[in-house]
Amino acid sequence: MRDGQTSGASVLVIGAGPAGLFAAGALADLGVNVALLNRDLRPGGLAEYGIYHSKHKVKSVLRRQFGKILGRDEIVYYGNVTVGESADLSLTQLREMGFDAIVVAVGAQGTKWLGLPGEDLTGVYHAKELIYAYNSLPPYSELIFEIGKRVALIGVGNVMADVVRWLVRDLEVDEVAAVARRGPAEVKFTRAEFAHVIANLDLDAFDGEIERVRARMEAVDQDVATAKSFILSAQGRAEPATSETRVGFRFLSSPKRIVGDAAGNVVALEVENTALVLNEAGVTKASRLGTTHELDVDTVIFCIGDRVSDDLGLPIAWNAYVKHPEPRYAVDGISFEAYDPERAEAVDGVFVVGWAREASTGQVALARKDALACARSVSAYLEARESTPASGEAMLRLQTALEGLGKPLLTKDAVVRLHEIEAAEAERLGVEAFRFDTNAVMLEALGL
Numbered sequence: 525m526r527d528g529q530t531s532g533a534s535v536l537v538i539g540a541g542p543a544g545l546f547a548a549g550a551l552a553d554l555g556v557n558v559a560l561l562n563r564d565l566r567p568g569g570l571a572e573y574g575i576y577h578s579k580h581k582v583k584s585v586l587r588r589q590f591g592k593i594l595g596r597d598e599i600v601y602y603g604n605v606t607v608g609e610s611a612d613l614s615l616t617q618l619r620e621m622g623f624d625a626i627v628v629a630v631g632a633q634g635t636k637w638l639g640l641p642g643e644d645l646t647g648v649y650h651a652k653e654l655i656y657a658y659n660s661l662p663p664y665s666e667l668i669f670e671i672g673k674r675v676a677l678i679g680v681g682n683v684m685a686d687v688v689r690w691l692v693r694d695l696e697v698d699e700v701a702a703v704a705r706r707g708p709a710e711v712k713f714t715r716a717e718f719a720h721v722i723a724n725l726d727l728d729a730f731d732g733e734i735e736r737v738r739a740r741m742e743a744v745d746q747d748v749a750t751a752k753s754f755i756l757s758a759q760g761r762a763e764p765a766t767s768e769t770r771v772g773f774r775f776l777s778s779p780k781r782i783v784g785d786a787a788g789n790v791v792a793l794e795v796e797n798t799a800l801v802l803n804e805a806g807v808t809k810a811s812r813l814g815t816t817h818e819l820d821v822d823t824v825i826f827c828i829g830d831r832v833s834d835d836l837g838l839p840i841a842w843n844a845y846v847k848h849p850e851p852r853y854a855v856d857g858i859s860f861e862a863y864d865p866e867r868a869e870a871v872d873g874v875f876v877v878g879w880a881r882e883a884s885t886g887q888v889a890l891a892r893k894d895a896l897a898c899a900r901s902v903s904a905y906l907e908a909r910e911s912t913p914a915s916g917e918a919m920l921r922l923q924t925a926l927e928g929l930g931k932p933l934l935t936k937d938a939v940v941r942l943h944e945i946e947a948a949e950a951e952r953l954g955v956e957a958f959r960f961d962t963n964a965v966m967l968e969a970l971g972l
C-alpha cells in the first residue's frame with residue numbers, strides 16, 4: 525500500500541448494519557477515517573431488528589463486537605440520519621462533500637411485490653414489516669397488523685421459519701400453511717430454525733402432502749424419502765410445543781391471487797399448481813400448470829426476500845443496486861462498484877456491500893465476509909487514485925450538513941448510554957432484555 529493514499533483517507537459508510545460496521549472496522553484497520561450514517565438510532569441493522577427477538581445471547585455477542593468497532597478512534601457515528609432522494613441527505617449531496625469513497629451498506633429496505641391481484645387487501649403483509657415490529661423497530665413497532673387465525677406464508681426459507689415461530693409461539697394462531705412454488709427437496713430453511721416449530725407440524729397432513737406431490741418429484745428423479753427426512757430431522761432438536769397451532773406445507777403451489785371480501789379483507793389465497801422442471805444447469809424450476817386451487821386463509825405473509833430501496837438514488841437490477849459488470853477493483857471475483865447502466869459507467873467512488881449488494885442473501889457471517897472484501901476493494905480504488913486523500917474537509921462538510929438538519933443525532937457515546945439505560949431497565953423489570961420501542965422514548969431517555 526502506498527501510504528497517504530489509503531491511510532488518512534476519509535470514507536463515508538451509509539448504513540450501520542453488520543455489513544456497514546464490519547466494513548467500517550476493516551477500513552479503520554487501514555488507517556482510514558470513517559463517518560458512519562445510520563437510519564435507525566441504534567446500530568446493528570437486522571442483527572438487532574431481524575434476528576429473532578428471543579435470541580438474546582446471539583444479539584448481545586454481536587452488540588459487543590459492534591461496540592468494539594464503534595469504539596475505534598477512526599470512526600464517527602451518526603444515528604437517526606436517513607440517506608435518500610426524499611430523506612435527510614441525498615447521495616448526490618454526500619458525493620459533493622468530497623469523501624474519498626462512499627460505501628453503501630443500507631441493506632434491502634424496499635418491498636418485493638409480485639404484482640398479484642389482492643396484494644393491497646387488509647391482512648396481506650411482507651415478513652420484514654412484522655419482523656421489524658416484533659423486534660421493536662420504530663416506526664414498525666407502533667403499526668397495527670391484522671393477523672387472523674389461518675395464515676398462509678409464501679416462501680420456505682429461514683424468514684418463513686422465524687415468522688411461523690412468532691405465529692405459533694407468540695400469537696398462537698389456529699393454522700399456518702407454508703406455501704412453496706417448488707417441492708420438499710427445495711426448502712431453504714435450516715434444521716435449527718425449523719426445530720422451533722416442528723412440534724406443531726401436523727404429521728398426518730404432512731405425509732398426505734408428500735404423497736400429493738410424490739409423482740411430480742419422482743418425475744425429475746428426486747428422492748422423496750431424503751427430502752422428507754431432512755424436514756423431519758428437526759424433530760431431533762424440537763422445541764416443545766406451547767400452543768395448539770397446526771403447521772403444514774403446501775408444495776408445488778405458486779401464488780396467483782389473494783381473494784378478498786367486500787370489506788377488503790383476505791378470505792383465500794389462490795395458488796397455481798406447478799411441476800418441477802430441470803434447467804440446463806440441472807437446477808429445479810417451478811413450471812406453472814394452469815390449474816389452481818384455493819387455500820382458506822385470512823392472512824397472507826410474503827417471506828420471499830426483499831429488494832433495495834428505490835429512494836437511495838442508485839440504479840437497481842434483480843432487487844439490488846447495480847454492480848459494475850467489469851469491475852476495476854474486484855475482490856475474489858466480486859464487484860462492489862456501483863454502476864449506472866444507462867450511462868454505461870461506474871458511479872465513481874461509490875461501493876455497495878452486504879444486502880445492498882445482494883438483497884436477502886446470507887447470515888451475519890456472510891455480511892462480514894462481504895464487508896472485509898469490500899474494504900479491500902475500496903482500498904485498491906484509493907491506492908490507484910492520482911489525487912491525495914481529502915483530509916478532514918469532507919468530514920467537516922458532513923458535520924455542518926448534519927447540524928443543519930436540526931434533529932437529534934446519536935453519537936457512539938449515546939449508543940453506549942442507550943444500551944446501559946436499557947440494561948438497567950431490564951434488571952429493574954427482572955427480564956432478560958429490554959428495549960425502548962419508539963424514537964421519542966429513546967431520545968427522551970438520552971436527554972436529546
Ligand SMILES: Cc1cc2nc3c(=O)[nH]c(=O)nc-3n(C[C@H](O)[C@H](O)[C@H](O)COP(=O)(O)OP(=O)(O)OC[C@H]3O[C@@H](n4cnc5c(N)ncnc54)[C@H](O)[C@@H]3O)c2cc1C
Binds near residue numbers: 564
Ligand atoms: C428475519 C431475519 C432473521 C435473521 N436471523 C439471522 C440469524 O439468526 N443469524 C444470522 O447470522 N443472520 C440472520 N439474519 C441475516 C442477517 O441479519 C443479515 O445477513 C445482515 O443483517 C445483513 O446485513 P446488512 O448490513 O447488509 O443489512 P442490514 O442488517 O439490513 O443493515 C442495514 C443498515 O442500514 C441502515 N439504513 C437503511 N437504509 C438507510 C438509509 N437510507 N440511510 C441510512 N441508513 C440506512 C439501517 O438502519 C441498518 O442499520 C436474519 C435476517 C432476517 C431478515
Ligand SMILES: NC(=O)c1ccc[n+]([C@@H]2O[C@H](COP(=O)([O-])OP(=O)(O)OC[C@H]3O[C@@H](n4cnc5c(N)ncnc54)[C@H](OP(=O)(O)O)[C@@H]3O)[C@@H](O)[C@H]2O)c1
Binds near residue numbers: 717887
Ligand atoms: N436464523 C437465521 O440464521 C436466519 C433467519 C432468517 C433469515 N436468514 C437468512 O436471511 C436470508 C434471507 O432469508 P429468506 O428466507 O428471506 O430467503 P430465502 O432463503 O432465499 O427464501 C426465500 C423463499 O421465498 C421463495 N420465493 C422467492 N421468490 C418467490 C416468488 N416470486 N414466488 C414464490 N416464492 C418465492 C423462495 O422459493 P425458491 O427457492 O423457489 O426461489 C424461497 O422458498 C437467507 O440467507 C437466510 O438464511 C437467516
